[in-house]
Amino acid sequence: MQRRFLFLVALVVIGFAGAAYFFWPVNGPARNLNLTGDVVRGNYVIRTAGCVACHTDIEGGGAYLAGGLPLKTPFGDFIPPNITSDKQAGIGAWSLEEFSHAMSNGISPGNKHLYPSFPFDSYTKMSDQDMVDLYVALMASAPVAQKAADHSIGFPFNIRLSMQGWKRLFFHPERFTPDISKSGLWNRGAYLANGPAHCGACHTPRNIFGAAQTDQHFKGTPTGSKPFFPAIDAATLKERGYDAETLVDALTGGFDPDFDTLGGAMGEVINESLTHWTPEDLSALAAYLLDED
Known part of the structure; x- marks a missing residue:
């Protein structure tokens, strides 16, 4: 009887501890x-x-x-x-x-x-x-x-x-914490991309709970998903023919290196956000996304 009581007490304590953990701000x-x-x-x-x-x-x-x-x-x-x-x-x-x-x-x-x-x-x-x-x-x-x-x-x-x-x-x-091994331009781009511009909100895949899969940062959503957002990691961008100049042109003009249109949600981002950025910030974003210091 005493063991059963102690077991129940332990369950209650564990339950309260678990609830406190999950609901603590x-x-x-x-x-x-x-x-x-x-x-x-x-x-x-x-x-x-x-x-x-x-x-x-x-x-x-x-x-x-x-x-x-x-x-x-x-x-x-x-x-x-x-x-x-x-x-x-x-x-x-x-x-x-x-x-x-x-x-x-x-x-x-x-x-x-x-x-x-x-x-x-x-x-x-x-x-x-x-x-x-x-x-x-x-x-x-x-x-x-x-x-x-x-x-x-x-x-x-x-x-x-x-x-x-x-x-x-x-x-x-x-x-945001700057990477001291990188330039000020790269760090400004990293701040913009990962902070206010929240590029990962669309271009990083999410798990079944709707949380960003941080190990797949900027890897894009799965092909065929709706909505679909392409990968924008440095390797993929370079593979698609982007350099700093063409990336800035795409982010402000809406055309990729193959002259395909960046429309839909990205078109709104271009028109209502990126075209209003300073040239310096656009260059910083390109430097970060292409990982070129």
């Missing part, structure tokens, strides 16, 4: 948010971070940052929300700390877990200054009193609390 390093934000710089971050392509219904002529078209996934359709300064329909009521928490740790005000369709696993790598600049620019955007539709996802994926367990397994919040 997964937060990255503390940020320094006591910085002066700049709207001009922040508007540039809006472009480097791809905010417009996702959060604006370009096809339907929707208002700037007032909500985008559904992101169709095996788990359901995720609707990019209104991120204008409107206090009800948008994020105008968010504090800088709340905004940073959402971007860095995937938790919005009210302790609401965000789904990884929002690339907080990339945005967590952004610098403190970029985070503050982005916030002040969004707060300076024109308010649009049009609330985006809710996500269309079924059970059990509609249980947001399950995202805490997902984060415990797959989310590793951290800030």
